[in-house]
Amino acid sequence: MINPIQLDPDGTLLVLTGAGISVASSVRPFRGQGGVWTDDPEAERRATSPELLHRPDLIWELYGPLRPLMRKATPNPAHLALARFQKESGCDVRLVTQNVDGLHHRAGFENVIELHGNLLRSRCSQCDLPPFEDAEDRPRPCPVCGALLRPDIVLFGEQIPEKAGEAAFSAVMRCDHFLAVGTSGIVFPAALLVQSAFNYGAATTIVNLEPMDPPSPFFQREILGRAEEILPLLLEPPTLKPSALL
Ligand SMILES: [Zn+2]
CATH class of the missing domain: 3.40.50.1220 (TPP-binding domain)
Incomplete structure (x- = not known):
């Protein structure tokens, strides 16, 4: 009751x-039972590495493949x-x-x-381009400043x-x-x-x-x-x- x-x-x-x-x-959660990183400690090591904060290409490598799964979720x-x-x-x-x-x-x-943040949105890794719903899952340049776009999520070490x-x-x-x-x-x-x-x-x-x-x-x-x-x-x-x- x-x-x-x-x-x-x-x-x-x-x-x-x-x-x-x-x-x-x-x-899937990232941690705990059935977690993305519970089954793949190497991915967790990369996700928590300080290097990631400066490498939009690596952010895409780690999180890009999760986007289609999230789009399918209801x-x-x-x-x-x-x-x-x-x-x-x-x-x-x-x-x-x-x-x-x-x-x-x-x-x-x-x-x-x-x-x-939200994994289905992207934002610029450098400028204040407003985050937007993104149908693509790969690194490409910001239309305003030319720096690489990145998924709009908060990484380890970010505020x-x-x-x-x-x-x-x-x-x-x-x-x-x-x-x-x-x-x-x-x-x-x-x-x-x-x-x-x-x-x-x-x-x-x-x-x-x-x-x-x-x-x-x-x-x-x-x-x-x-x-x-x-x-x-x-x-x-x-x-x-x-x-x-x-
Ligand atoms: Zn930009």
């Missing part, structure tokens, strides 16, 4: 999602439940994601805050984009309920966001396959299981009372 999250009609929900929400969409019931709740609940629903698969956006969620970081913290200060899904509650960024939300007085919930070890004192409710099974039950938009329909 999953009791739905209770919010006032003018309440604010902030959701943080990680790799666990996209597993049912056949998007949003699952967890992504859809979040998008539906944003549309139908009447509440202010914000979403911060660590994922680079773009599935929240494709499910219809509006204004996703992407902490780690979270300033705008996304600010948006996440401004949302955390204002939320009535903080919900983490498919991410460990005890490492960055979930650990930091939940602590802030808790200190600002929000209720806090985590949905994940694995129990937190050690348990975080800042999550009041832990629900263990698959996001695609739990979120449709947890995010039940408030239904109109029969009297309101008359």
Whole structure:
């Protein structure tokens, strides 16, 4: 039995999602069971090498082949439940994601805050060319400055984009309920966001396959299981009372 999250009609929900929400969409996580790098330690070594930051050609070599797989992936019931709740609940629903698969956006969620960028977009490795949806998966020159384009994701050793970081913290200060899904509650960024939300007085919930070890004192409710099974039950938009329909 999953009791739905209770919010006032003018309440604010902030959701943080990680790799666990996209597993049912056949998007492999980078780390952990079945992870892209768990099966290929050499790829992980290259992905975390400082050299990568200066070599757009190598970024393409590593991440280019993942793009067609992400294009084929489709949003699952967890992504859809979040998008539906944003549309139908009447509440202010914000979403911060660590994922680079773009599935929240494709499910219809509006204004996703992407902490780690989006693998299906490209940007210039040098100039301020705005990131764009890219149908090609190979290195080529920027139309403005001629430097190489690169996938618009945050690499190891790079900062979270300033705008996304600010948006996440401004949302955390204002939320009535903080919900983490498919991410460990005890490492960055979930650990930091939940602590802030808790200190600002929000209720806090985590949905994940694995129990937190050690348990975080800042999550009041832990629900263990698959996001695609739990979120449709947890995010039940408030239904109109029969009297309101008359
Ligand atoms: Zn450029």
